[in-house]
Structures are given as structure tokens and as C-alpha cells.
Amino acid sequence: MTSTFPTPVRSPRLALTVLCAGMLMVILDGSIVTVALPAIQRDLDFSPADLTWTVNAYLIAFGGLLLLAGRLGDLIGRRRVFVAGLTLFTTASLLCAVATDRQMLIAARFLQGTGGAMASAVSLGMIVTLFPDPVERGKAFGVFGFVGAAGASIGQVLGGVLTESLNWHWIFLINLPIGTAAVVLACRVLAPESGPGLRAGTDALGALLITAALMLGIYTIVETGRFGWASARTLGPAALAALLLAAFVARQATAARPLLPLRTFRSRNVSGANLVQALMVSALFGFQILMALYLQNVRGYGAAATGLAMLPAALAIGTVSLGLSARLIARLTERRVLLIGLALLVAALGLLTRLPVHSDYLVDLFPTMLLAAGFGLAVTALTSLAMSDAGPDDAGVASGLFNTTQQVGGALGVAVLTTLAASRTDRLTATGHDAATALTAGFRLAFALGAALLITAFVLAAAVLRRPGPADSPAGSPGEPTDTRSDAAPADRLSPAA
Structure with missing residues (x-):
């Protein structure tokens, strides 16, 4: 089928900036809330069980709607879905900020997750059409990955600062100027699209x-x-x-007219990249939560200090994502860069399996933060592989699928690793160990499982993933040279007739 989506825009880089600004707001919100939870609990009289729903309501809406939102983008236009998502997210942020009771805050957080899913689901698909050249597309994915890492870390620092200096309402109010500017610029910069319509495949x-x-x-x-x-x-x-x-x-x-054509999974790169990502984020989302708990509950850091302690990881990831990852992919292929990134991440979590109770930040933690740069390599390569078979008409659903595996993998990883850590801590506490020792032992066990997940991801990536061939680029980039190296066998192509 001939695509109805226009590829050219006057300024692809400006369009990428708009997409990144929107995603920065969404990702920022995912981490900024966590450090403000105690203040929210005191102000709105949340019970411990109900408090988790300020996070869970967002996660359920966000993860549950990504695939549907991606498909809607393919049918009615990705710009339309992106702008609608940002508008809903910004409006819901205002509702969160003025919430006066638990029910209102939880409902507004669900709306935030819905808007975030709409904006996130179509972003990668828009990058595919904005940058048909594989090298430029790799650079764009690197920038997008940097925004994700930066947003998560900035959220932790900013959340602590705003909550301690002002109040928790400001963690939501900060979204209003960002969201408004992103919506206005998106309407002016992103090319209008006219998809085939809902009747073509609802x-x-x-x-x-x-x-x-x-x-x-x-x-x-x-x-x-x-x-x-x-x-x-x-x-x-x-x-x-x-x-x-x-x-x-x-x-x-x-x-x-299926929502997610099963032919999508015939591509070993699409299937493999999504599986590898699920394993990788299961380990790394758990790492982020557990490291924050270790710094605060064992080492006694405050909310803002915890964010600053983890900031080197974001800077390392960002430095790699912004320039080095795309250059390495052009020279070494996506598969090899992914394997290097996963190896660095295995080393990072491996070091944490020996984490002491009385740690020295520069000796015991800082090396791990630097090795986290492997995520900048891995996520850029994975994104390129997962989107390698997406044409203009199905880039939205491919983007939604990739984001869905990230959210589900992250939620599963946090649940499994935190539960494992808590069980180990409870057993040691029951046998007379002090709290700090028991907590640290639980964290070490969880980090060991995280390292095992990353090793599994490494083996799977080595066995399954291949460099996309010339015909596999989203825009069908003509004239791209065929790589004759042993790991450069073309990925299985989606059958248009399937």
C-alpha cells in the first residue's frame, strides 16, 4: 500500500527538537514524582497502600495504551496523536497540581499516563520518516535516547529540589510551560499527515x-x-x-485489518530487539529504584543528594548517546555496538554484587555510574534494529510495540527485583542482622539477578540479531552498501502481502 504520510519537512532537526521536548516532559514526570511521594502522602492523607497508586495509575494507563496509540497514529496521523497526547498530558498535569484529595490525584495521574502513551507511541515512528538516511536516523535515535536518560535523572534531582524548597504541587506545574511550548511548536513544525482513516483498520x-x-x-x-x-x-x-x-x-x-499484524514478528530483528529490550530494562529499571533505596535507606542520602549521586550515570549515557553511538554503529554495525553496550552493563551490575554497607562513593559506586554508559550504546542500537523493518504505514505500531515492551519489562523488573531484595532482607532481619546489613544483602542479590538478565540479553542478541540489509531500512534507502562481514546477514523482511 502506498503511504499517505509525507516524509519531507522544512527542518527535520527542529522537528526532532520538538519531539524530544515533548518526551522530556513525559519522562521527567515518570521520575520526578517518586521523590515527592512522602510529601504527597502527608498532605493528602494517603495510606501506604493507596500511595502507590499515584505511580501505578500512571504506569497502567501508559503501558496499556501504547500499542493502541501507535496504531491510531498510523491510521489518523502521527502528528495528530502526538499533539493530542501532549495536550492531554499538560492538562492532566494541571489537574494533578490542584488536586485536593486522593481520588482526584489518582484520576489525573491516569489521564497523564494516557496522554504520555499517545505522545510516546508515535515518536519513534515520526523519527523514522523524518530521517530516511540510516546514519542520520542513528544520530536522531541517539539524541532521543539521551533525552530519556537526562529526563529520568533530572526528574530525580528536580523533584527533590522543588519538593524541599517549595511544595509537591510544583513537580506538576513545571509541565505547563514545557507542554504548552511543545504543543505550539509541534503544530507549526511537524508536517501534517492524512492517514488512511479509522475505517482502514480499527x-x-x-x-x-x-x-x-x-x-x-x-x-x-x-x-x-x-x-x-x-x-x-x-x-x-x-x-x-x-x-x-x-x-x-x-x-x-x-x-x-489487524491492530498488530503477526507478520511483524517474522522479522528476527523486530522480535529479537523487543525481547532483548525487555530483559535489559527489567534489570536497569530495577537498578534505578534499588540504587535510590540503597543511597537513602543505607547511606542516609536525601532526595536531592540521591539524584545528584546518580547524575554521572545520566551524563555518561548522554555523552555516548549524543555522538559516539551513531558513529560506532556506522563503523561496527548495530549488533556489535549492542553487544558492547550490554557487556558494559553486565560489568556495572556485576560490581554492585559486592556492594558494601559502608561504601565509598568514588570507589564503590562511581565506576558503576560510568559503566552505565553502555545503556547509551545499547538503546540506540536496539531502537535502530527494532524499527529497521517499519515502513511509513506501520512505523507507529512498531514504535508502540517497542515502547510497550519497555514499559512491561520495566514494571516486571522492578516488581521482581524489589520483591527479591525485600525477601532477602526480611530473612536476614529475622535472624538478627542489623537493618543496614540486611538491606544491603537484599540489594546485592537483586543486582546479581539483574546481571543474569543482562547476560541472557547478551546471549540472545548474539544469537538472533543481525544487521539490517539495504532493503530493510524504513525508507528503503537506495544505494546503501551491503556489508559482507559475518554478522551482517540481512534481517528477515516483512512480507507486504502477509
Whole structure:
């Protein structure tokens, strides 16, 4: 089918800046809230169990709607979905800031997650069409990855500063000028698109099944810390989520216009990159949470100091993402750069398996922060591989799928690693160990599992992923030289007729 989406815009780099500004706001919000939770709890009289829903409501909406939002972008125009998502996110941020009770804040956080999903789901697809040249596209993915790392770290620092110097309401109010500027610029800079329309492929039943499966699955994961992995409150919803997912797959196999064509997974790069990403973010999202807990609960850092302590990791990731990753990919191929990045991350978490109670920051933690630069290499290469078979008409759903595996993998990783750490800590505390020793032992065990997940991702990447061939670039980049090295076999191409 001929694409109805225009590729050229007057300034692709300015368009990329707008996309990054929107995503910075969304990612910033994901981390800025965590350090303000104690203040929110005191002000709005949250119970400990209810407090988690200020995070969970956002995660469930965000992760559950990414795939649907990506497909909507393909059908009605990615700019339209991006602008609508930013508008909803900004409006919901204002509602969060003026919330006067728990119910209003939780509902507004759900709306924030919905808007964030809409904006995030189509961003990578827009980059694919903005930068048809593989080298320039790699650089753009690097910049986008840098924004993600910077947003997460800035959020931790900024959240602590705003909460301590003003109040928690300002962590949401800061989104208003960013969101407003991003919406205005997006309308002026991003090229208008006219997709084939909802009648060309709504698959309402498929959308309902996958959204329900993802929301229920993420809900089950985030609630394991409350009910436990083996409880009926966990196993029942997990089984139902699995049934809904199976029904969705069956629907996609028979639907005339499926929401997620199963041919997508025939590409070893698409399937492999999404699996590798799920394993990688499972380890690294858990690392981010556990390291913050270690710094605050064992070493006694404050909220702002914790963010500053983890800032070198973001700077290392950003430095690599902004320039080095794209140059290395052009010289070494995506697969090799990904393997280098994963090896660095294995070393980073490996060092933390020996983390002492009375650590010295420069000796015990700073090397890990520097090795986190491997994420800047890995995520840029993974993004390129995951989007390598996406044409203009399905770039949105490919982008949504990639973001979905990130969110589900992250939620699963945090749930598993924090539960494992807590169980180890509880056992040691029960046998008479002091709190700091028990906590640190729990963190070390979780970091060891994280390292094992990264090793699994390394093996999978080495066995499955290949460099995309000339015909596999999203724009079909003519004249791109064929790599004759042993790891450069072209990825399996999606069949247009499938």
C-alpha cells in the first residue's frame, strides 16, 4: 500500500527538537514524582497502600495504551496523536497540581499516563520518516535516547529540589510551560499527515483485548509487592491477562485489518530487539529504584543528594548517546555496538554484587555510574534494529510495540527485583542482622539477578540479531552498501502481502 504520510519537512532537526521536548516532559514526570511521594502522602492523607497508586495509575494507563496509540497514529496521523497526547498530558498535569484529595490525584495521574502513551507511541515512528538516511536516523535515535536518560535523572534531582524548597504541587506545574511550548511548536513544525482513516483498520475487538490484557497484566505486576507472587490476588488476574493476550493473538491471526499484524514478528530483528529490550530494562529499571533505596535507606542520602549521586550515570549515557553511538554503529554495525553496550552493563551490575554497607562513593559506586554508559550504546542500537523493518504505514505500531515492551519489562523488573531484595532482607532481619546489613544483602542479590538478565540479553542478541540489509531500512534507502562481514546477514523482511 502506498503511504499517505509525507516524509519531507522544512527542518527535520527542529522537528526532532520538538519531539524530544515533548518526551522530556513525559519522562521527567515518570521520575520526578517518586521523590515527592512522602510529601504527597502527608498532605493528602494517603495510606501506604493507596500511595502507590499515584505511580501505578500512571504506569497502567501508559503501558496499556501504547500499542493502541501507535496504531491510531498510523491510521489518523502521527502528528495528530502526538499533539493530542501532549495536550492531554499538560492538562492532566494541571489537574494533578490542584488536586485536593486522593481520588482526584489518582484520576489525573491516569489521564497523564494516557496522554504520555499517545505522545510516546508515535515518536519513534515520526523519527523514522523524518530521517530516511540510516546514519542520520542513528544520530536522531541517539539524541532521543539521551533525552530519556537526562529526563529520568533530572526528574530525580528536580523533584527533590522543588519538593524541599517549595511544595509537591510544583513537580506538576513545571509541565505547563514545557507542554504548552511543545504543543505550539509541534503544530507549526511537524508536517501534517492524512492517514488512511479509522475505517482502514480499527480492529476494535483487537484493541479492546490487548488494552485490557496489558492494563491487567501491568496491574498484576505492580501489585505483587502488596499481595505476593503466589497469592490468589496475583495468580487469578495473571491468568486472565494471559487469556486475554491469547485471545488477542488469535484475533490478529484472523482479522482482516489487524491492530498488530503477526507478520511483524517474522522479522528476527523486530522480535529479537523487543525481547532483548525487555530483559535489559527489567534489570536497569530495577537498578534505578534499588540504587535510590540503597543511597537513602543505607547511606542516609536525601532526595536531592540521591539524584545528584546518580547524575554521572545520566551524563555518561548522554555523552555516548549524543555522538559516539551513531558513529560506532556506522563503523561496527548495530549488533556489535549492542553487544558492547550490554557487556558494559553486565560489568556495572556485576560490581554492585559486592556492594558494601559502608561504601565509598568514588570507589564503590562511581565506576558503576560510568559503566552505565553502555545503556547509551545499547538503546540506540536496539531502537535502530527494532524499527529497521517499519515502513511509513506501520512505523507507529512498531514504535508502540517497542515502547510497550519497555514499559512491561520495566514494571516486571522492578516488581521482581524489589520483591527479591525485600525477601532477602526480611530473612536476614529475622535472624538478627542489623537493618543496614540486611538491606544491603537484599540489594546485592537483586543486582546479581539483574546481571543474569543482562547476560541472557547478551546471549540472545548474539544469537538472533543481525544487521539490517539495504532493503530493510524504513525508507528503503537506495544505494546503501551491503556489508559482507559475518554478522551482517540481512534481517528477515516483512512480507507486504502477509
